Amino acid sequence: MADRDAAFVKEITPRSEHFSRWYTDVVRRAELADYTPVKGCMVIRPYGYAIWELMQQSLDRRIKETGHVNAYFPMFIPESLLDKEAAHVKGFAPQVAWVTHGGDEQLEERLVVRPTSEAIIGTMYSKWIQSWRDLPVLINQWANVVRWEKVTRPFLRTTEFLWQEGHTVHETEAEAQAETLKMLGVYQEFAETELAMPVLAGEKTDSEKFAGAAKTYSIEALMGDGRALQVGTSHNLGQNFAKVFDITFQARDKSVQFGWQTSWGVSTRLIGAVIMTHGDDSGLILPPRVAPYQVVMVPIPRGDWRETVLPHAERIKRELEGHGVRVMLDDREEHSPGWKYAEWEMRGVPLRLEIGPRDIKNAQVMLVRRDTREKLPTPMNELLGRVAELLLEIQQALFDRAVAFREEHTLTTTDRAEFDASFEGRPGYVVAPWCGSTDCETQIKATTQATIRHLPLDPPPASGACIQCGTPGKVDAYFAKSY
Amino acid sequence: MADRDAAFVKEITPRSEHFSRWYTDVVRRAELADYTPVKGCMVIRPYGYAIWELMQQSLDRRIKETGHVNAYFPMFIPESLLDKEAAHVKGFAPQVAWVTHGGDEQLEERLVVRPTSEAIIGTMYSKWIQSWRDLPVLINQWANVVRWEKVTRPFLRTTEFLWQEGHTVHETEAEAQAETLKMLGVYQEFAETELAMPVLAGEKTDSEKFAGAAKTYSIEALMGDGRALQVGTSHNLGQNFAKVFDITFQARDKSVQFGWQTSWGVSTRLIGAVIMTHGDDSGLILPPRVAPYQVVMVPIPRGDWRETVLPHAERIKRELEGHGVRVMLDDREEHSPGWKYAEWEMRGVPLRLEIGPRDIKNAQVMLVRRDTREKLPTPMNELLGRVAELLLEIQQALFDRAVAFREEHTLTTTDRAEFDASFEGRPGYVVAPWCGSTDCETQIKATTQATIRHLPLDPPPASGACIQCGTPGKVDAYFAKSY
Numbered sequence: 018m019a020d021r022d023a024a025f026v027k028e029i030t031p032r033s034e035h036f037s038r039w040y041t042d043v044v045r046r047a048e049l050a051d052y053t054p055v056k057g058c059m060v061i062r063p064y065g066y067a068i069w070e071l072m073q074q075s076l077d078r079r080i081k082e083t084g085h086v087n088a089y090f091p092m093f094i095p096e097s098l099l100d101k102e103a104a105h106v107k108g109f110a111p112q113v114a115w116v117t118h119g120g121d122e123q124l125e126e127r128l129v130v131r132p133t134s135e136a137i138i139g140t141m142y143s144k145w146i147q148s149w150r151d152l153p154v155l156i157n158q159w160a161n162v163v164r165w166e167k168v169t170r171p172f173l174r175t176t177e178f179l180w181q182e183g184h185t186v187h188e189t190e191a192e193a194q195a196e197t198l199k200m201l202g203v204y205q206e207f208a209e210t211e212l213a214m215p216v217l218a219g220e221k222t223d224s225e226k227f228a229g230a231a232k233t234y235s236i237e238a239l240m241g242d243g244r245a246l247q248v249g250t251s252h253n254l255g256q257n258f259a260k261v262f263d264i265t266f267q268a269r270d271k272s273v274q275f276g277w278q279t280s281w282g283v284s285t286r287l288i289g290a291v292i293m294t295h296g297d298d299s300g301l302i303l304p305p306r307v308a309p310y311q312v313v314m315v316p317i318p319r320g321d322w323r324e325t326v327l328p329h330a331e332r333i334k335r336e337l338e339g340h341g342v343r344v345m346l347d348d349r350e351e352h353s354p355g356w357k358y359a360e361w362e363m364r365g366v367p368l369r370l371e372i373g374p375r376d377i378k379n380a381q382v383m384l385v386r387r388d389t390r391e392k393l394p395t396p397m398n399e400l401l402g403r404v405a406e407l408l409l410e411i412q413q414a415l416f417d418r419a420v421a422f423r424e425e426h427t428l429t430t431t432d433r434a435e436f437d438a439s440f441e442g443r444p445g446y447v448v449a450p451w452c453g454s455t456d457c458e459t460q461i462k463a464t465t466q467a468t469i470r471h472l473p474l475d476p477p478p479a480s481g482a483c484i485q486c487g488t489p490g491k492v493d494a495y496f497a498k499s500y
Numbered sequence: 501m502a503d504r505d506a507a508f509v510k511e512i513t514p515r516s517e518h519f520s521r522w523y524t525d526v527v528r529r530a531e532l533a534d535y536t537p538v539k540g541c542m543v544i545r546p547y548g549y550a551i552w553e554l555m556q557q558s559l560d561r562r563i564k565e566t567g568h569v570n571a572y573f574p575m576f577i578p579e580s581l582l583d584k585e586a587a588h589v590k591g592f593a594p595q596v597a598w599v600t601h602g603g604d605e606q607l608e609e610r611l612v613v614r615p616t617s618e619a620i621i622g623t624m625y626s627k628w629i630q631s632w633r634d635l636p637v638l639i640n641q642w643a644n645v646v647r648w649e650k651v652t653r654p655f656l657r658t659t660e661f662l663w664q665e666g667h668t669v670h671e672t673e674a675e676a677q678a679e680t681l682k683m684l685g686v687y688q689e690f691a692e693t694e695l696a697m698p699v700l701a702g703e704k705t706d707s708e709k710f711a712g713a714a715k716t717y718s719i720e721a722l723m724g725d726g727r728a729l730q731v732g733t734s735h736n737l738g739q740n741f742a743k744v745f746d747i748t749f750q751a752r753d754k755s756v757q758f759g760w761q762t763s764w765g766v767s768t769r770l771i772g773a774v775i776m777t778h779g780d781d782s783g784l785i786l787p788p789r790v791a792p793y794q795v796v797m798v799p800i801p802r803g804d805w806r807e808t809v810l811p812h813a814e815r816i817k818r819e820l821e822g823h824g825v826r827v828m829l830d831d832r833e834e835h836s837p838g839w840k841y842a843e844w845e846m847r848g849v850p851l852r853l854e855i856g857p858r859d860i861k862n863a864q865v866m867l868v869r870r871d872t873r874e875k876l877p878t879p880m881n882e883l884l885g886r887v888a889e890l891l892l893e894i895q896q897a898l899f900d901r902a903v904a905f906r907e908e909h910t911l912t913t914t915d916r917a918e919f920d921a922s923f924e925g926r927p928g929y930v931v932a933p934w935c936g937s938t939d940c941e942t943q944i945k946a947t948t949q950a951t952i953r954h955l956p957l958d959p960p961p962a963s964g965a966c967i968q969c970g971t972p973g974k975v976d977a978y979f980a981k982s983y
Contacts, residue, residue, distance in 0.1 A: 053624065054581065055611065058574035060624055063639060066571045088549045091541035092644055092660055093597075098537065114576075115601040116613065119648035119659075120594045128538065130599065130613070141536065141543055150834065156546060161575055161644065165602035176602075177575055351633065 029363065031298040036242040041171065043292060043300050047364045050171040057169040057176030061285065064364065065172075067309035068288055069179065073159065075211045075306070076181065076283070079203050085155040085183060090137050092160070093128040098136040101261040105135060108228020112165040114176075130163040135229065135254070135280060138184045139262030146186060146276060148267050153196070154186040162284075172289030173246070173500055180284035186264060186276040190255070193277035194232075197253040198474075200281040201234045204249040212287065213304035213415040214238050214294050215423055216248060217446075219471030219495060224455050227280075231255030237470045237495070239423045240293035243444025245470045245497035248290045251281035295415050301365025302387055304415050305408040310345040312337060312404060313366040315357045317373030318350075330372050333382070333400065340401055342408070362387060367411045368404065388414055429493075431481035436496075440465040446497050450490025452483035461485050467496045512846065514781040519725040524654065526775060526783050530847045533654040540652040540659030544768065547847065548655075550792035551771055552662065556642065558694045558789070559664065559766070562686050568638040568666060573620050575643070576611040581619040584744040588618060591711020595648045597659075613646040618712065618737070618763060621667045622745030629669060629759060631750050636679070637669040655772030656729070656983055663767035669747060669759040673738070676760035677715075680736040681957075683764040684717045687732040695770065696787035696898040697721050697777050698906055699731060700929075702954030702978060707938050710763075714738030720953045720978070722906045723776035726927025728953045728980035731773045734764035778898050784848025785870055787898050788891040793828040795820060795887060796849040798840045800856025801833075813855050816865070816883065823884055825891070845870060850894045851887065871897055912976070914964035919979075923948040929980050933973025935966035944968050950979040 029042035044050050049065030061069065077087075093116060100106050113129040131137065142154060159181045169175050183200060187193040201218050208214045216236040226233040230252040237245045258264070259275040268274045295302040305311050314334060316326045327348060334346045345366070347357050354371070361369060371383040382400060384393040388411050395403050426445025430436050439447050451457060451469065461484070462468050472492050479490030512525035527533050532548030544552065560570075576599060583589050596612040614620065625637060642664045652658050666683060670676040684701050691697045699719035709716040713735040720728045741747070742758040751757045778785040788794050797817060799809045810831060817829045828849070830840050837854070844852060854866040865883060867876040871894050878886050909928025913919050922930050934940060934952065944967070945951050955975050962973030 051624065051627070053574050053620065054578055055574040055576045055620070058576060060574065061572040063569035063571045067569065069572075070570065086546035086550065087553060088546045089544040089552075089662060091536050091538040091543065092646075093538045093541060095537055111603045113603065114599045114611075116597045117600045118598040120596065128597075137536065137538070141534065144534070163575075179572060 029300055032241065032296060033298055036293075037170075039296070039298075040289075040293060043296060043363070044171045044289075047301050049288065049292070049301075052171075055176075057166055059169075059171045059175050061179075061288075064309055065288060068291070068303070068307050069285055071307045071309070072211065072287055073181075076207050077159075079207055080157050080181070080183065083155075083199065083203060085157045085185075087158060088156050089158055089160070090131075090134055090141065092131050094131055094134075094137045096127045096129065098140055099129055101136065102229045102258055104257075105229035109133065109164075114163045114165055131160070132162055132164045133280075133282075134158070134160070134162075134182055134184065135258050136262070139258045139264060139278075142184075142186055142276070143263045143265075146264055146266050149188050149269050152186055152188045152266060152276065153192065155183075155196075156185070157181055157183040170289075172285055172292070174286075178285050180282050182280060182282040185279045186259070187279070188266070188268070188274075188277070190277050193255070193279050194253055197232065197234060197251050197279045197281070200279070201236065201249075201251040204236050204251065204281070204283060208236060208238065208248060208287075209416065211304070211306045212291050212294075213306075213412050213419065214248070214290060215416060215420045217471070217473075217495065219473050221250075221471050222455070222458060222469050222494075224458055225468070225471075227252045229254065229257050230280075231257065234474075235471055237497075237499075238290050238294060239419075239426060239445060239497070240290070240500070241296065241422075242293070243426050243498070245446065245495075245499040246286070246290050246293070247470070247499065248287055249281070249283040252279060254278040254280060294419055296365070299359075300363030302415065303365035303367060305367045305412045308365065308367050309343060310361075310366050311343045311408055312345070312368045312370055313357075313361040314344060314346045314370045314372065315354050315361075316346075316348060317354055317371060317376075319374050322374070325374055326372060326377065329377055333370070333372070336401060337404060340405065342404060358385075368407055370404075386411060388418075429480070431484065433484055436484050437465060440467050440496075440498065444498055446470070446495050448493050448495055449484040450479040450481045451492060451494040452486055452488045453491035454483075454486070457483055457485035461496065465496075465498075467498050469494045470497050470499060471495055512783055515724065515779060516781055519776075520653075522779070522781075523772075523776060526779060526846070527654045530784050532771065532775070532784075535654075538659075540649055542652075542654045542658050544662075544771075547792055548771060551774070551786070551790050552768055554790040554792070555694065555770055556664075559690050560642075562690055563640050563664070563666065566638075566682065566686060568640045568668075570641060571639050572641055572643070573617055573624065575614050577614055577617075577620045579610045579612065581623055582612055584619065585712045585741055587740075588712035592616065592647075597646045597648055614643070615645055615647045616763075616765075617641070617643070617645075617665055617667065618741050619745070622741045622747060622761075625667075625669055625759070626746045626748075629747055629749050632671050632752050635669055635671045635749060635759065636675065638666075638679075639668070640664055640666040653772075655768055655775070657769075661768050663765050665763060665765040668762045669742070670762070671749075671751070671757075671760070673760050676738075676762050677736055680715065680717060680734050680762045680764070683762070684719065684732075684734040687719050687734065687764070687766060691719060691721065691731060691770075692899065694787070694789045695774050695777075696789075696895050696902065697731075697773060698899060698903045700954070700956075700978065702956050704733075704954050705938070705941060705952050705977075707941055708951070708954075710735045712737065712740050713763075714740065717957075718954055720980075720982075721773050721777060722902075722909060722928060722980070723773070723983070724779065724905075725776070726909050726981070728929065728978075728982040729769070729773050729776070730953070730982065731770055732764070732766040735762060737761040737763060777902050779848070782842075783846030785898065786848035786850060788850045788895045791848065791850050792826060793844075793849050794826045794891055795828070795851045795853055796840075796844040797827060797829040797853045797855065798837050798844075799829075799831060800837055800854060800859075802857050805857070808857055809855060809860065812860055816853070816855070816880075819884060820887060823888065825887060841868075851890055853887075869894060871901075912963070914967065916967055919967050920948060923950050923979075923981065927981055929953070929978050931976050931978055932967040933962040933964045934975060934977040935969055935971045936974040937966075937969070940966055940968035944979065948979075948981075950981050952977045953980050953982060954978055 030038040032039040221233040515522040704716040
């Protein structure tokens with residue numbers, strides 16, 4: 018026990034000192050993920066995967082409540098199918114994994130491991146859709162995808178990752194556009210409610226559009242270091258894929274029409290976003306709704322605690338679990354309470370419950386909030402209600418704190434000097450007028466490293482001249498440095 | 501409407517006429533799965549995937565209740581890792597997909613797409629496990645796997661399929677053996693309770709063992725054509741993988757020991773097993789617990805039924821759903837009730853609920869069982885209770901029928917002539933003494949096409965001399981033709 022505790026909880030780099038080192042320290046020390054001998058591929062460890070499962074459950078419910086069903090399409094896509102949509106193949110071919118042999122035999126046609134599934138799903142939709150009565154088709158899949166990446170970081174950018182991808186077909190352009198925005202809204206509500214992560218929803222510029230889409234929308238979250246992270250996208254594909262994959266239907270007026278499509282996805286990147294939105298110098302802070310353990314119980318090992326304290330702790334655990342609370346009772350002998358406090362703080366458990374012989378005598382326990390570190394002596398008979406309340410309070414407090422952070426880190430300006438200074442100093446969003454040209458966008462990126470994260474939905478008139486070229490502004494864009 | 505109905509429900513081959521054609525007809529017509537342009541790979545369509553989701557939920561709950569947690573390991577395995585365990589690579593190398601290029605670059609080392617994950621998981625376990633305190637490790641993953649197959653059939657054998665694979669490490673051989681049998685038992689209980697599918701649990705002979713395992717156990721189900729199907733396996737891996745992947749731990753006595761491992765899995769093959777266990781000439785029969793729709797409601801379109809009948813139907817639907825029943829209300833205008841009856845029978849919905857103007861006047865509905873076709877006029881005020889009862893009855897009736905079928909198709913014999921005749925005539929299991937030699941097993945297969953499905957757990961003494969060589973029998977083995 019002593020020699021294990023001597024090391025206490027192995028150090029993580031403080032977040033305030035070096036954000037990206039803090040990030041990788043937390044990912045590994047909290048056992049969310051680990052590196053593997055497979056270049057660019059991570060293992061999602063049980064603690065990290067439990068977060069993903071909670072995200073999946075609550076997002077899958079929303080996807081189904083909006084009328085979608087799940088399916089599963091092949092992971093392999095023949096080269097000739099990927100090649101069909103010119104912009105699509107141009108965007109993805111440089112970063113796909115190629116399967117060239119099956120067993121001992123060389124394949125007649127190479128297969129790509131899906132980087133996204135428009136090509137294979139479009140091919141099947143062409144077969145399944147004949148009439149307007151077959152529409153809309155509203156299908157989602159949960160799957161792994163592969164994009165060959167040169168520089169990888171756990172959860173944020175890995176060669177293989179997990180995601181869901183929705184693929185829908187509609188009778189009209191208007192319906193497809195409505196679906197695109199509906200799912201963007203679902204993502205926003207999901208991120209804000211479940212992950213306590215405020216996001217901005219907007220439209221991508223042409224240069225940041227999905228390869229093959231007519232329009233791409235995204236939700237973006239601001240990380241603790243002031244850089245933006247794209248955490249979900251929703252694409253209006255127009256008829257681009259329908260035309261190359263021949264997705265046609267007999268319309269109500271008996272004419273033959275191409276379908277209007279959308280696709281939309283979020284991935285395990287969301288786990289990285291949760292880490293970087295809420296964490297602090299001591300490690301993770303998990304929003305209660307996606308915390309694998311919402312309460313960690315640490316019994317104080319005085320005297321014959323296994324006979325006196327532990328049975329009480331086990332009873333409380335059962336009661337909390339009976340009320341739907343996810344509880345870890347850490348009764349390991351080889352670690353001191355102090356070690357356990359630091360360990361579970363680092364792992365982000367929202368509430369700690371300490372219970373010792375004296376607490377039992379006084380019919381109370383000590384609750385400690387992870388976010389504020391507040392200590393709350395709580396009478397035993399109020400415990401269930403208090404824990405439920407506190408979990409709600411913590412969820413809300415994390416959201417409010419992130420909103421406040423974003424507000425503090427959003428600058429609106431029409432002044433180029435202020436614009437530039439902002440990206441050198443404290444980071445965050447800068448909202449500034451833009452003329453709409455890709456040239457200006459490119460030049461701004463070259464000088465400031467900032468990109469247009471997106472344009473607001475239903476934007477008001479521009480507040481001034483383009484921050485780059487001085488010609489009349491078209492819209493106020495959201496600029497930020499990003500992951 | 502008329503021209504659609506003219507075709508009625510497109511024919512499926514009767515099961516009694518041609519079992520395997522019936523199977524593929526049902527898979528495609530019921531929209532469970534479809535063929536794709538990717539050789540050997542299927543799409544699992546929403547109706548089929550909904551069955552898989554129900555299976556996943558109930559099995560995942562059991563896996564967690566027995567102390568396991570989920571994780572996700574990379575899909576790619578470097579060739580050198582697969583090569584480490586000799587029997588393992590020999591078993592799997594001929595049937596793996598090889599990734600040789602990432603983007604434009606040839607890889608320094610080829611990657612296989614996982615056919616199973618012992619190699620990559622073993623590599624990580626070696627890193628994570630140091631002390632007996634780290635044991636047992638009880639991890640499961642839900643994933644896709646790829647095995648290059650020459651002859652494929654939807655769900656039963658496809659190049660890519662979905663499964664779960666548990667991978668555990670234990671301190672002692674006895675614990676690993678207990679885990680192996682525990683998970684075999686979990687599979688059996690799951691298959692019998694959820695899928696209404698009776699299975700036999702037993703041990704595989706050496707020739708049918710998993711590549712690299714010390715012992716392989718399986719559950720086997722008897723399909724409607726009298727052939728056996730392996731529907732789940734549980735392997736005691738001994739220390740075979742621990743030794744090559746260097747999974748060691750400091751034991752309680754401070755010595756360094758190799759871990760004892762197990763692995764176990766079931767796959768989307770279970771969907772094929774459900775189809776072939778319960779279906780009939782009219783198509784699928786789904787056990788209520790895994791039926792995407794447990795009740796299909798067909799309103800009778802007389803007069804102004806949209807105003808008179810439909811609101812009642814919608815109210816009943818909401819009530820049933822409020823009690824946790826999965827309901828499809830088929831209010832399509834373009835199909836007649838007769839068409840819908842045939843369609844949903846073919847798709848295996850356990851209960852049909854017909855409701856028309858006269859039923860509403862009489863405050864009743866008509867329920868029709870899919871399994872027995874029994875028509876049950878049911879007073880409206882008894883409907884909720886009656887539906888719940890009937891779903892339980894149907895689940896039990898399907899199980900009982902499958903048990904009776906297996907009993908009728910199991911022959912116990914010590915007579916070689918009877919043994920041979922049985923495999924020419926009516927198929928099923930033949931239980932017969934076997935001396936334990938692989939030679940005899942091979943020769944029996946050559947002459948009868950039957951293989952030993954497995955040996956019973958805790959077998960009684962053999963009932964006679966080996967059915968092949970006549971030397972003293974070691975055990976009565978279960979022989980069958982299999983998929």
